[in-house]
Amino acid sequence: VQLQASGGGLVQAGGSLRLSCAASGRTFSRYSMGWFRQAPGNERESVARINWSGTATYYADSVKGRFTISRDNAKNTVYLQMNSLKPEDTAVYYCAVRSVAYGLSTTKESDYDYWGQGTLVTVSS
Secondary structure, three states: OOEEEEOOEEEEOOOOEEEEEEEOOOOHHHOEEEEEEEOOOOOOEEEEEEOOOOOOEEEOOOOOOOEEEEEEOOOOEEEEEEOOOOHHHOEEEEEEEEOOOOOOOOOOHHHOOEEOOOEEEEEEO
């Protein structure tokens, strides 16, 4: 599985961005996906995750109510819609695949086998 993340950029506080993560591979629809982020000087943290069918989503408390994760299995793509962005959302955002068929999504980095290259989101105040 190869992942290509895109959609990052510079936005003012209160603005919105939508990140996309396009996956290769015929079995994408069987796997849970996650979005993580890493701010300068911080450890990488889980932001949002979604199960293989898109019916179960989970969010970090810091983004709940502002971010929405979704997926389109026909397009092999997972999205992260980010609204009401804050300067503290500034980070490199990574998508990741947990290649356990029909397995649960988790917040643990080590549970994810494939990672995208990251896309930088910068929120100015």
